Amino acid sequence: MRVRNKIRPEIGDTQCGFVEGKGTTNAVYMLRMIIERALETQKDIYLCFIDYTKAFDRVKHWEMIKQLKQLHVDGKDLRIIKNIYWQQIAAVRIENEISPFQMIKRGVRQGCVLSPDLFNLDSETILRNLDEYPGIRIGGRMINNLRYADDTVLIAENKEDLQKLIDIATTESKRMGLELNSKKTEVMVINRRPNLNADLFVDGTKLKQRDSFKYLGTIITQDGKSHTEIKARIAQAKTNFQKMKPLLTNNNITITTRIRALQCYIEPILMYGCEAWTITKEIQKKIEAAEMWFFRRMLRVPWTARKTNEEVLKETESTRSLMSRIRRRQAKFVGHIMRREGLENLVTTGRMEGKKSRGRQREKMLDGMTSWMGTKRVTDALSESWDRESWKDMIANAKGQGT
Template sequence: MRVRNKIRPEIGDTQCGFVEGKGTTSAVYILRMIIERALERQKDIYLCFIDYTKAFDRVKHWEMIKQLKQLLVDGKDLRIIKKIYWQQTAAVRIENETSPFQIIMRGVRQGCVLSPDLFNLYSETILRNLDEYPGIRIGGRMINNLRYADDTVLIAENKEDLQKLIDIAATESKRMGLKLNSKKTEIMVISRRPNLNADLFVDGTKLKQRDSFKYLGTIITQDGKNHTEIQARIAQAKTNFQKMKPLLTNNKITITTRKQALQCYIEPILMYGCEAWF
C-alpha cells in the first residue's frame, strides 16, 4: 500500500487502466467525447492506435527500480521489490530435457498485486515526454494521448502533429525496452470530409490506415458516429439470446433465475459502452 500510494499520484489522468474509479468504459467515453467535440467544431481528428509487442514482458527491472528510487520509495519496500524481481531464474523443460537456467531481467510478474502499478509507472515515463506537444484542446485542456494499460491512442488535429507524437512515442518506448508493433499499430482519420488519407510511419514502416477500429471492445469509425457500434451490439446480444433461448423460455426455471440470466449474459453485451453513445 505504501508503494502504491507513492506511485498513483504520478500516473497521468489520461491513464484509465488499473486506476481506481476508472475502466475500459472510461477510456471509451473520453475518446467518444473528444471525437464529438472536435466534429462539433469542424475539426479533423488523427488517431494512432499503438500496439506494443508483449509490453508487460519487456519492462526492464533496473529501469523500474530506478523510477521507484526517484519516487523516494522506502528502502525496506525497495528491498522487498528487488527480492521479488532481481536474480530470478527460469529454465525451459521439454520432455526429459531442461535448458540452462537464465536470469530474468525483464517483465512484471503475473499475479503480483503491485504489477499493474509498476507497469503504469513505467509507461508513464514514456508518455510524459508528449506533454509539451499539441493534440486536441477539450475544455481548455490539451490532450494528445489516451491509455488503458498498454492500449495507447495518440491524438492530433493534423498528420504532421501525429507523426511527431508517433516518433517520440517510438523513440521513448525503444529507450525503455518496449517495441511498437508496426504491423498492428494503425491510424484513422475522423472527419466530416470523406476519404482523407494520411501517410504516417514508424521506423520507416508505413502504418495501415483503417476506416474502422475496435478499441477496447467498441467500434470506432471514420465518420465519428455510433451507428456501426450500436448495430454490432444489437447483433451480438441477439446471438447470445438465441444461444440462451432454451434456458430463458424454460417454464421449469423460475422467472427470477431467468431474469438474472438475462441481466448477467445479455444486458452487459447489449449496453457495453452505451454511456458514450450520442
C-alpha cells in the same frame, strides 16, 4: 501500500487502467466525447492506436528500480522489490528435457499486486515526454493521448503533429524496453469528408489506415457515430442469446426467472459502453426491436404468429425497459464525472475553439440524454448534476422516450 501511495500520484489522468475509480468506460467515453466535440467545431481528428509487442514482458527491471528511486521509495520497500525481481532464473521444460537456465531481466510478475502500478509507472515515463507536444485543446488543456494500461491512442489535429507524437512515443518506448508493433499499430482519421489519407510511419514502416477500429471492445468509426458499434452489440447479444436458448426458452422455468437471466447475462453484452452512445431515433428503434426479439423467442412465438408486441409484453409480465436503463446509465455516469474534477469532466464541459457548421447540427450524446430527462438545454442539466439528490430525482422522474 506505501509503494503504491508513492506511484499513483505520478500517474497522469489520461491513464484509466489499474486506476481506482476508472475503467474502460472512462477511456471510451473520453475518446467518443473528444471526437464528437471536434466534429461539432469542424475539426479533423487524427488517431493512432498503438499496439505494443508483449508490453508487460518487456519492462526493464533496472529502469523500474531507477524510477522508484527517483520517487524516493523507502529503502526497505525498495529492497523487497529488488529481491522479488533481481536474480530470477527460468528454464523451459519439454517432456523430460530442460533447457539451460536463463536470467530474467525484463517483465513484471504475473499475479503480483504491485505489477499494475509498476507497469503504469513505466508507461507514464514514456508518455510524459509528450506533454509539450500538440494534441487537441479542450478547456485550455492540451490532450494528445488516452490510455488503458498498454492500450494507447495518440490524438492530434493534423498528420504532421501525429507523426511527431508517434516518433517520440517510438523513441521513448525503445528506451524503456518496449517495442511498437508496426503491423498492428493502426491510424484513423475522423472527419466529415470521406477518404482523407494519412501516410504515417513507425521506423520507416507505413501504418495501416482503417475506417474503423475496435478500441477496448467498442468500434470507433471514421464518421464518429455510434451506429456501427450499437448494431454490433445487438448482434453479439443475439448470438449469446442463442447459446443460452435452452435455458431462456425453457417453459419449466418461470418467465420472471428467465427475464432475470436475460438481464444478467445477455443485456450487459448489449449495453457495454452505452454510457458514451449517441442514440438517434433510428438506433433507438433498433434497440427496442432487439428487446422485443428477446421476449418473442423466450415465449417461442413463431414469426408467422399475428401477435402484437403489447400481447407479448403482457405474457412476459414485463414492459419495455431496455432503452430506459441505457439512458439511466448514461445519466448516472455523467452525474458521477461532473461531480469530480477529472479529465472526463473537462472533455465534457471544456471550451473547444472552432466554428460550428451551418444548418442543423448533428445529434450528440448529451442531447439525447437531457431530452430523455425532460430538460431543454444541456447546460441546465449539467448544472443540476452537481447536486447528487436533485440529479437522482431527475433520473427517477424522467419520462422520456424508451421508458
